[in-house]
Amino acid sequence: MKKFLAIVSILLLSFSCKFENRHERERPMIVTTTSILADGIRNIVGEKAEVVSLMPAGVDPHLYKASVRDLDLLQNADLVIYHGLFLEGKMTEIFEKLAFKQDLINVSEKLPQDLLLRSGPEAHSVDPHIWFDVSLWSQALSHTTEEIIQWRPEWESAIRNNSNKYLAQLAILHQDTQDKIAELRKANQALITAHDAFSYFGKAYDLEVLGLQGLSTLSEPGLRDLTGLVSFIVERNIHAVFAEQTISPKAIEAVVAGCANQNHFIKLAGPLYTDSLGSVDTPAGTYIGMIETNVQVIFESLTL
Numbered sequence: 001m002k003k004f005l006a007i008v009s010i011l012l013l014s015f016s017c018k019f020e021n022r023h024e025r026e027r028p029m030i031v032t033t034t035s036i037l038a039d040g041i042r043n044i045v046g047e048k049a050e051v052v053s054l055m056p057a058g059v060d061p062h063l064y065k066a067s068v069r070d071l072d073l074l075q076n077a078d079l080v081i082y083h084g085l086f087l088e089g090k091m092t093e094i095f096e097k098l099a100f101k102q103d104l105i106n107v108s109e110k111l112p113q114d115l116l117l118r119s120g121p122e123a124h125s126v127d128p129h130i131w132f133d134v135s136l137w138s139q140a141l142s143h144t145t146e147e148i149i150q151w152r153p154e155w156e157s158a159i160r161n162n163s164n165k166y167l168a169q170l171a172i173l174h175q176d177t178q179d180k181i182a183e184l185r186k187a188n189q190a191l192i193t194a195h196d197a198f199s200y201f202g203k204a205y206d207l208e209v210l211g212l213q214g215l216s217t218l219s220e221p222g223l224r225d226l227t228g229l230v231s232f233i234v235e236r237n238i239h240a241v242f243a244e245q246t247i248s249p250k251a252i253e254a255v256v257a258g259c260a261n262q263n264h265f266i267k268l269a270g271p272l273y274t275d276s277l278g279s280v281d282t283p284a285g286t287y288i289g290m291i292e293t294n295v296q297v298i299f300e301s302l303t304l
Contacts, residue, residue, distance in 0.1 A: 028078035087128035132201035134174035230258035269301035
């Protein structure tokens, strides 16, 4: 770990002399870690800033390692915005180093602790997938709005106007999701995915959720996990399980095979969008589109 931090420090220092003068830009550059976060920030800042996502669509943030290009972008940004809650696990040390010389916003920093889900007492055991509760994601973006206004007070009027419009859209999305999942509950189904990304979704919309892996895709499912999940699916007559866009389907395919061995044939549906948006030219290319797409796929797969 010490060796890694030393390398990061040297790289950050070595790049500092190469960057363009920030004052020469027409607009400030905001760098976010994920495409999900970039979409939210674009809706807040509008045309005031250029928003760049460090991780392209389809990338798993749990496994992501910062490249030399990434360090360049982070150091050259006017503002860096990240999820926190150890979502960007391998980049946490980089943010700690950047904090000494860079403007940063941790979007989850001010969320009430009692609203966060945990799998254990350790700091890294907090579930970082807060965007699957649309109301909780709205709270995170509200905090981010205030932080951006502190960073650029002269933008306050435009930023508040943009934020209010976007939060109103998210309120509608939250209600629509509640209504759709309420219909699904009548079928006595559960949402089963490759890893535990949907716990906030299950809590917010009152749907039973199970994952084969843990909070991070770094964890590996064991034989007991697989056997227990297959038994649950057969007993409950679950109609489908779901692959995820940023994760290999190999583990969840083993669940489908295990069910087939017990003469219970289920559909491998999806993939669902979890830790990343879809491509910009797809319906899931925005946060709102991603949630709507997931809900529709879940509903259709479990009610057929």
